[in-house]
Amino acid sequence: MSPLSLNTQAILLLTAPLIVGRGVQSQDLLSPSEYKRLASHLHQLQRQPSDLLGAESGELLRLCQPVVDESRVQRLLGRGFLLSQAVERWQSRAIWVISRADAEYPRRLKARLRADTPAVLYGCGDISLLETGGLAVVGSRKVADELVDYSMSIGGLVASADRTLISGGAKGVDLAAMRGALKSGGKVVGVLAENLERTAMSREERNSLLDGNLVLVSAYDPNAGFNVGHAMQRNKLIYALADAALVVNTDLNKGGTWAGAVEQLDKLNYVPVFIRSTGEPSAGLDGLAERGALLWPNPHDAQSLEQVFAVKAHDSQPPQQPALLLPCSEDVHSSRLEVTKAQDFTDKPSPHVNEPSEKYSVEPRLDATPAAVRGHSAEDRGAADLLFATVRELIKNLLRSPTKDAEVAVALDVSTGQAKVWLQRLVEEGVIEKQKKPMGYVVKESELFK
Structure with a gap:
């Protein structure tokens, strides 16, 4: 791992838990929104985070007092020894760390996430894979063996097309798709919400990391455990790193897979979102279809897979309906909920659907109009x-x-x-x-x- 830039050191001191052993972690860490305000303030002052570590940091801290408490920042910046311990641990495990201030930071994340770009990324493996785009494959943790096999076959197809597969590394669909791609000699990006260090040290992942076929990346400390908020935020990174996405399975109205796909369809619109169109029916996939997701065209070879990447993100969006005001308190008059009507796939079948694969003989559900989830006439x-x-x-x-x-x-x-x-x-x-x-x-x- 290259030496950390001064900007990255400053950002880590301000925002990172620096988990080393079982010691008590600082409770003063700047939250993402707090750091965002501080970074913006420093930019207005024509300064950068590294200036907080310089000889004239005292005056700069006083200038930053309107957005963050001076004594709190001083306590965080005083964690230099803890940072050196954490860096030594990361280096011994081949874990790299970059911040938004570094040239190596993925440009597509900055372009798509803008102000919401994670201040720091931790990773292991070939960082250049983060700029290759590819197909994001996501789905539930608990799925039947048939969907595990299906996900592995998708991974193998992506590898045959010399495209990168992006997923979240969780058990079930995510891991199966990643395994399928790696077994076929493909490239894989694993976007983790927890335990980066443990995953990077596992025997199964190590060879792929050493061969340059796998990169693991996380916006959270390499030793951070599961956190539902982290898992939800991780979804943004998966979609932002991809050129197209396939949802293999999801629960309806709950779970991280559902939330990430809905956010993509309703708000972010980075990439076209496809849903599995063969095999067992899924109420969750029907719910995503109502929000504008496209039926997966079941490409059977590398050439037909390329048609998926020709679809534009806006093609998966249903017509926008008038915004609906949420009941709110006095300080949130601007909060709104976008409500859209369910698409009728009986009248408008996807033009990209091919014949289903031989293994999955169930016909695509083009004749099914999903049950309305949001398109009801309630007040x-x-x-x-x-x-x-x-x-x-x-x-x-x-x-x-x-x-x-x-x-x-x-x-x-x-x-x-x-x-x-x-x-x-x-x-x-x-x-x-x-x-x-x-x-x-x-x-x-x-x-x-x-």
């Missing part, structure tokens, strides 16, 4: 209740330890005002409580096992 409150039901369990999982409203907003990628609306509603329902020490919202013990 505004009904639509808001539907959205609330979708995020309810996600919020409960986030609040297993005291969490501030701003942190919830970052994890769910909504405004702080909207997060407050949902949190207040859960307080009123007796699901969570707001405590003072440590400050934040936390789920009630009686709700943990429901």
Whole structure:
């Protein structure tokens, strides 16, 4: 690993937990939104993060006082010894670290995520693979053997076309697709939300990393465990690194696969989103079809797979309907929910659908009009209740330890005002409580096992 740039060192000191052993980690870390404000302020001052480590840092810290507490920043910047321990550990495991200030940082992430680009990326393997694009393949962790085989065959097809496969490294669909590509000699990008170090050190991954066929990357500390917020945010990176995406399977209205695909279809629109069109029916895939996802055309060779990459992201978007105001408190008048009508695939079959593969003999579901998930005629409150039901369990999982409203907003990628609306509603329902020490919202013990 190359020596860390001064900018990267400063960003790590301000934002990274620097997990080494079992020591207690700093509670003062700047959240992504706080660091974003600080970085913007430094830019306005025509300064950069590395200047906070210089001889004249005291004056700069005072100039930054309007956006972040001076003493808090000083405490974080004083973690130099802990940083040196973490860097030594990373280097011994061939883990590299780059920040947005480094030239090696993936340009496609900056171009697509803009201000939401992770300040730091950790990784292991050939970093150049992050710029190659390719097909993102995502799906549920718990799937039948048939879908594991299907995902592996997709990975092999991507490899045969000399395209990169991008996935999340989770058990089930993600891992099967990655294995299929690697076994066929293909290139793979694994975007992890947890345990980068453990994964990079595993025997199964090591040879592929050494051969240059695999790169593992994460926006979170190499030793960070599972966190539902991290898993949700990881989805953005998977889609942003790809040229097209295939959802093999998903639950309806819940889970990370569903949330990531919906965010892509409804908001981000980086790439065209396809859904599996053969095999067992899926209510979740039907729900994505209603939001504009395209039926997978079942390409059978490298040449036909290239047709998938010719589809533009906007081709998967249904016509926009008028925005619907959410019921909100006084400070979130601008929060809105985009509501669209379900597409009728009986009248408008996908022009890209070929004959299904021999192994999956079930005909594509072109004659099925999915059940309406959002396209109902309820009043505004009904639509808001539907959205609330979708995020309810996600919020409960986030609040297993005291969490501030701003942190919830970052994890769910909504405004702080909207997060407050949902949190207040859960307080009123007796699901969570707001405590003072440590400050934040936390789920009630009686709700943990429901």
